[in-house]
Every structure is written in C-alpha cells, then in structure tokens.
Amino acid sequence: MVVGCAGSFPGPDAAASGYLVQAEGPDERTGATRTWTVLMDLGNGALGPLQRLADPTALDAIAVSHLHSDHVADLVVLNVLRRYRPGGPCPPVAVHAPEGAAERLALMAGKDPATEVSGQFAFRTWEPGVPVVVGPLTFVPVAVEHPVPAFGFRVTGPSDHDAARTVTLAYTGDTDECPGLTELADGVDLLLAEAAYLEGRDDGLRGVHLTGRRAGLAAAAGGAGRLVLTHIPAWNDPEETLAEARAAYAGPLDLARTGDVHVL
Template sequence: MRLSVVGCAGSFPGPDSPASCYLVQAEQAGRTWSVLLDLGSGALGPLQRHTDPLALDAVLLTHLHPDHCLDLTGLHVMRTHHPSGQVSGRLPVHAPPGAADRLARAHGVEHGESVEDSFAFVELHDRREVAIGPFRITPYAVRHPVPAFGFRVSAGAVTLAYTGDTDSCDALAPLMSRADLVLAECAFVEDRDTERGVHLTGRRAAEAAVAAGGVRRLMLTHLPAWNDPEVCRAQAAQVWCGRAPVELAEPGLRLEL
C-alpha cells in the first residue's frame, strides 16, 4: 500500500497545506487502484500532483465538515465539464448519511444543485466493511459533534488506521489495533483546548494507540495552522512507547507501507 499525504491541515487550509486529504494506492489485476480518504478544502489542486483525479476508484468521507469534503464540488466540475469528454459512469463516494444533500447545498448558489450525475453516494455504516479492489475498509463510528467515522484500511498484510476527527472513544481500540501506521488527528493542545467530544490532543492520540496495542507507527495529522506541531509531537511522545518516534504528517509526504 502506498500513502500520499495530499493535505493535513486541520479545520481549514493552512499556508503550506490543504485541509484533510489522503490518497491510498495498491496494485491488483495489473493496475493501480486509487482511493481517497477525504477531499477537504484546497486539496483538489495538489491532488493532481499525485494522481489524475479522473482516475480515482472511490472517495471515502469521514464526515461532512468542509475541511473534509468541500473539494468534491470542484471534482464534480472536473468530471462533468472536462473537454476530453472521457469521464463515464459515476464515482462511488462512501460517506455518512446526508452527503448528497450536503454537497448539493455546497455546489448550488441560489438553491441546492445535485452532484449525483457524477457521484454515486453510498451510506457508511459502523463496522460494515467496504471492498474496493485490493482494499478492505472498515468504518468505525467515532466521537465528533456530527456523524463521523474513522477508517481501517487493509491491503494484503498491511493496515492503515485513519481516525478522521474524533475525541477519545471506545472505537479507537479496534480501529487502531495492530495497525502498521495510525494517522491520528491532533487539532487540540493539552492545557489549551479543554472542550471535550471534538478533537484529540497529541497525548490522547498516543494514549489511544498504546491502549489499542501492536501499533507500529504513530503519525499526527489534522494540525491547524495556529498549532505548533512540535508541541503536539512532544505531548504525544510523553506517552508513546513504540519503537519509531512520533511522526508528523506533511503535505506531499509519500510512504510505502
């Protein structure tokens, strides 16, 4: 499995990174399968450095906040108005309930304008596996102010766990358990952000990964521009006991897992 970090800024695009967007790819049957985990604000542009957006096999949305889904409106324009006229069929978009209406409201101006001519929306369900080519993706309902999921993505013997946006919750243990890499959101900072039920801190992300057991690597992501990433990393490092040090996601980062 290959992972490309297209965007890793939290809550809004930062000066150096779009909002959340992660491309996972793997080979099967003589071709490359490409799946996006989120397509947040600002991500469609740099996505084109990693792959042709018209060649995507599916998009999975953790939830329907703009920093995780808004650039689907731009992808709709690309798919419906590309001068090549080569786009056929509808792209599967696996998402929480209400995604079609949510994107219609975002795409329209005076009123909602459907994007279902180019997207086939499929509703996610807690712990119901989604199969896409070589990928087996299990969504886990997590703790956020709106319906939200984390994704456990497996291809062959490799597993990636992506928390999406969440605070500490019971679902993080099966989501993260024995993952080769955990992409853990870290929008909050210990002793600064006291509201619960919204986001993880570096410390809480590391606590969840340690409690899950068998996690090989921990990478913090979804870092708002106002955070100091090194503070978040240091808070996670106080808890993390893996062999590899705590890592930070960076836009453009590509990993072979």
Template sequence: MRLTVVGCSGSMSGPQSPASCYLLRAEGADGQGGLRTWTVVMDLGPGAMGALLNYVDPAEIDLIALSHLHADHVADLVGMQVYRKWHPAGCLPQLDVLGPAHSLQRLRGLDGGDARESYSQEFAFREHDPAQPVQVGPMTLTSFPVRHPVPAFGLRVTGPGERGGEVTVAFTGDTDTCDTLIPLAQDADLLLSEAAFQEGRDQVRGVHLTGKRAGAVASEAGARRLVLTHLQPWTDPAVVRAEANEVYDGPIDLARAGDDWYL
C-alpha cells in the same frame, strides 16, 4: 499499499498545506487477468482538489471516502464534481463516494447550484455501514463511528504489503477519545491520527484528540507507527509531538503535504 498526504492542515487550509486529504494506492488484479493501481481518496477539504492533481488523474480514482461532513473535510468535492462533469473530453465515469448520511445534500448546499442538479452522472453516494466493509480492489475499508459533534467515522484500511502479506492503515478522522478507537487502530501498521487540540490549551471535550490522547490510543492499540495530522496553523507541531511521546514509545511522524509511506 502506499499512503500519501495531499493535505493535512486542521480546520482550514494552511500556509503550507491544503486541508484534510489523504491518498491510498495499492496494486491489485484488474479483473481481466492483469494488474492495476487501485486508488482511494480519504476526505477532500479546501485546497485539496488542486493539490490532488499533482498525484493522480481524477479519472483513475476508485472511491472517495468522507470521514464527516464538516467543510474542512468535504468542500472540494464541489471542485471534483465540476472537473468530472465539465472535462473537455466529456463527463468522467461515475465515482463512488462513501460518506455519512446526507452527503448528497451537503454537496448541494456547498455547491449552491441549480436545485434540479442530481449529481448522478458524477457521483454514486453510499453511507458508512460498520457492519459492511467496502472492497476497492485489494483494499478493504471498514468504518468505525467516532466521537465528534456531527456523525463521523474513522476508517481501517487493509491491503497488500510491499513485502507480501497484509498491512493496515487506520485513519481516525476527527474525534475525541471513544470506545471505537482501539478496535479501529488495533495492531495497525500506521495510525493516522488527528491531534488538533493541545493539552492545557483546549479544554472542550467531544471534538478532537490532543497529541497525548492520540499517543495513548496508539499505545493501547499496539499501533506500529503514529502519524499526527490535522494540526491547525496556530499550533506548534513540536508541542503535539512531545505530548504523544509521553505515552507512546513507537515512531511518531508529523504529517506534511507530500509525505509518503510505503507499507
């Protein structure tokens, strides 16, 4: 399984990166006796649609998973709809979108188009259900509700490892500390954790993690690697990384657009 950072800027697009967007790919059976690459996109924030075109043909995406419906995680779903509907070769096949309740209504609000537009040709929307994992080729996605001002979900994705066996990527989405984060991240090979807040600077709770809180989750869950993401343009990444280092002794990376991890 391969994780690629398409965009990692927190709360808005930044000078060096689009907003939240992550690409997961894995080789698996195509159902016809062969193999193919299966592709999941997690979030599609501002600036991500254009950057995504550098990595994958939108016709080859199998699922878009939306962690929550804040604009910095979903705004470029509008661009994906336009691309799929108006492609010169014809409308692309319907694409599954996994998201919170009312994802379709959120798209309509962002798009501002004709109220009669159903988007049914471009997308098939389905809701996160923690009791019902979603299978995408060789990858299994399990949703975990997390702590944010709007309904939000983290994703635990298991798939084939580069050296055989099964590997796990855990993505927190946007969240503060909550009871579901440990099972979400338990023994993950890679924990992709937001760390939008900074210790001593951001006092409000129930919105975001700090580097220290993300590190504490990684440590308690036994995650093998921590990747810190969703840092706003005004935040010094070195400070957030140092916070995580106080409580987690495993490898820590700072997400950058274009980064890859092969698991």
C-alpha cells in the same frame, strides 16, 4: 499519501484534509494487475495538490469520514473537473459517506448547474462495521465521537514490501477518545490520527478532537506500529503536538506533510 493535512481550515503550507490510499491488485474486468486508488476526504484547497499527486479522473472510490467542510468542500469542485474535462464526463465514482452526503454537497454547490453533483458521484452510506471492498483494499468504517456523524476507517490490503502479507492502516477522521478510537488503533501497522487540540489549552473542549497526548495514548494502547499526526491547525506549534504524543507513545512517530508517502 498525504494530499492535505491542515486542521479545520487550509494552512499557509497545506490544504485541509485529503489522503490517498493505493495498492496493487488484479482488475477483474481485464485480469491485469494495476494500481487501485481510493481518496479519503477532500477538504478546502485539497483538489490543487491532488492534481499534482494523482489523476482525479481515475479514482476507484472516495471514502468520506464526515461532512464538515474541511473534509468535503473540494468534492464540489472535483465534480466540476470530472464533469467538464475536455475528454467528456467521467463515469460516476462511488462515494462512501455518512448519511446526507448528497444533500450536504448540493447545499455547498448552490444552484449553479455547473456544480450539480449527482452525475459524477454515486453515493453509498456507511454502515458501521460493514466492510467495503475496492479491488485489493478493504475499508471497515468505525463510528467515532465528533459533533456530527463521523467515521474512522481501518484499511487492509497487501503490503508493498511483500504482496503475500496483509497490512492495515487506520485513519481516525475527526474524533475524541471513544471506543471507536480504541478499535481503530488495535494492532494497526500505521495509525493516521488527528491531533487538533493541545493539552492544557483545550481541556474544556471534549467530544470534538484529540490532542497529541490522546493520540499517542491510543497508539500505545493499541500497539500501533507507527503513528502519524495530522489535522493540526496553523495556530498550533506542531513540535508541541509531537512532544505530547512522544511522551505517551514510544514507537515511530511523525507529522503528516503534503506529498508524504507512507509505504507499508
């Protein structure tokens, strides 16, 4: 589910990056089947739509791709919501993130005691290739190319159409072409790929973001079943990005939009 999909800063119609992954599975504590919910990133402005789409106090885990503000800024205010809700503080939720996440959020929060983050978040550092299991979902972090330490995720879980079948979503986070992108795209059912740059205009800016064409090439080479483009800045024409991707990838293709649910 798309919570926010604007690139690099909130746009007029979308918050910055935020996504929900949900799956049905048994709860070991109760034995009952329930919906498990993992939040991937929560950038500037994304806490607003998150409250419309899910319960921010009932997250099972948070997966952070990297520590740029457009992917983590609203974790600071998510902490406030969870800490000061009328029913009392929530139990800490696991936050899987690159090294230094606790320090980065503390710097963003400043010295206001109301935004101190250690009580609500239990930080865990990603190890490339080491799976993290959350209920029926398995996250495998894959190192990608960006100016700061960054990860994409391969997320495997039961199909909503057939619980006996396993499906895989890959989320690139922010990256340029790299071996990690190839690994992420390989054989996935859905590739959620950033496409912040445009061919021709941004050719001199490498090691930061994908174009629609480069996202499409990765999806085609990996045999991805579906490609969804995200992280498109407000100054880009999304139709140009779509056209770039369509020239490289012949499969089902769409833009990420707030509130969209992609069922696998």
